[in-house]
Amino acid sequence: MRRLHRVRRTLNYVNLSTPLGLLLARVGRARVTTGPDGLLLAYGYRFRFPIASAFTVGNVVLTKHPEGFLTGALLRHEGRHASQYMCCVGLPMLPLYVVAVAVSMMICGNQASWNLFERLANLEDGNYTRRSPWWFHTRPPQKE
Known part of the structure; x- marks a missing residue:
């Protein structure tokens, strides 16, 4: 495991985000396995929220x-x-992510396309599509 991944793993335990993720996995009755780069993979999460195919805490x-x-x-x-x-x-990160979802919804009507966190994580890698801002879809007034 690279040094960055070891630091990330340690800091995310200390900042309580990983313990929260493990609690969500337990409550959601997911099976947790070790993954690459210090990640823990929780399969079979049972709740409907969030709607994404995968999410990270x-x-x-x-x-x-x-x-x-x-x-x-x-x-x-x-x-x-x-x-x-x-x-x-x-x-x-959780409230900041919610704000980023709201901003993206206002810009293009999609939760991810203009969400700063999703863009920085590479939209396409997360199976998201890029959408244009709503103002690119408006038509100028027609002359009579």
């Missing part, structure tokens, strides 16, 4: 899907979110 990546779903680009995307928890000093 601290170093814990939770998904409703069975084991083996978290691979490749999606896992790299979720790993970037784990680093965002480290940079946001843990739990403040």
Whole structure:
């Protein structure tokens, strides 16, 4: 494991985001396994919220899907979110993320396209599509 991943793992435990992720995994009856780069992968998460195919809290990546779903680009995307928890000093990431969702919804009507956290984690790796701001879709007034 690279030094950055060890630091991220340690800081996300200390800032309480990983313990919260583990609590969510337990309450959601997910099966937790160790993953690459210090991540913990929680498969079979049972709650309907959030609606994403996978989400990260601290170093814990939770998904409703069975084991083996978290691979490749999606896992790299979720790993970037784990680093965002480290940079946001843990739990403040949650309200900041909610604000970013609201901003994205106001700009384009989509929760991820203009969400700063999703953009920094690479939208496409998270299976999100890029959408234009709503003002690109408005038509100028027609002359009579």
